[in-house]
Amino acid sequence: MSSSYRAPHTVLEELGIREPEDIKIEAIAEYCGATILYEALEGTEARILGYGDRAIITVNVAAPLGRRRFSGAHELGHWMCDRGKIAFACTDRVFTREWSDDNPERRANQYAAELLLPQRMFSAHAKNREITFAAARDLAEVFKTSLTATAIRLVEFGSFPAVLVCSDRDRRRWFKRGPDVPDVLWPHDRVSPRTVAYDVLHGKALPSGPVDVCADGWFGHHEAHRYAIREDSVRITDDYVLTLLWWKDERQLLDLEDDDNDDEQ
Ligand SMILES: [Zn+2]
Numbered sequence: 001m002s003s004s005y006r007a008p009h010t011v012l013e014e015l016g017i018r019e020p021e022d023i024k025i026e027a028i029a030e031y032c033g034a035t036i037l038y039e040a041l042e043g044t045e046a047r048i049l050g051y052g053d054r055a056i057i058t059v060n061v062a063a064p065l066g067r068r069r070f071s072g073a074h075e076l077g078h079w080m081c082d083r084g085k086i087a088f089a090c091t092d093r094v095f096t097r098e099w100s101d102d103n104p105e106r107r108a109n110q111y112a113a114e115l116l117l118p119q120r121m122f123s124a125h126a127k128n129r130e131i132t133f134a135a136a137r138d139l140a141e142v143f144k145t146s147l148t149a150t151a152i153r154l155v156e157f158g159s160f161p162a163v164l165v166c167s168d169r170d171r172r173r174w175f176k177r178g179p180d181v182p183d184v185l186w187p188h189d190r191v192s193p194r195t196v197a198y199d200v201l202h203g204k205a206l207p208s209g210p211v212d213v214c215a216d217g218w219f220g221h222h223e224a225h226r227y228a229i230r231e232d233s234v235r236i237t238d239d240y241v242l243t244l245l246w247w248k249d250e251r252q253l254l255d256l257e258d259d260d261n262d263d264e265q
Contacts, residue, residue, distance in 0.1 A: 008114035020143045025072045034079050036072045046071035047089040055079045070146040077111025100174035116145045117153045131162040131246035132210050132232045152176050162246040167191045168239045169201050185219045192217045197233040197243045227252035
């Protein structure tokens, strides 16, 4: 094939891939001119060397399957987005942190997400699933990819209103809101002590699983204290905690919608 950019859905379509189990990253990369090798790597999770029409991707053989696949797809993203003579070495941090600012790492993560968790397939599998890490883990198993990437897709294409927040002890690093969550709900810059995420970040032993918390622990909107949201927080690296916030009780969102309508009258 020619060496031009192809969107993930185009690649999948050209290869006739319609089911998650058919998303074979090595074969897809090969089709795009890149060979994936698995080797012991130190200090990086994956790297790519490309020149002209050919690239070699090396992925850390010691990583779990979901991470290896995501790393391979991420490097393929570099290949598709920044072709020609390229060399990237990508660390663990890149896969958890680079989901917001527009840069080559975010674009490679986005490419990997669209390739391994295609919207139409993902929506079908996520339909009516709860917005929790238990559900995200199940889906990560079906699509054989990383938990972070899967949780982002669950918020974006799941059936219920939710936000995903990634935080460290100092502050919120990034967040993703689902399409049904209005812009006025903006997560606090710092993690409030009134959240489960705070306890996880400070090493407290906690029962796992979602808990209902007051919405003002997460959002600064002046009426937030009147509502509850369901929080599920998990540690994903030494530094980072991921939080799914799900409006299982949608009253806050409905009331905000009403406010909006009142303003317009
Ligand atoms: Zn990268």
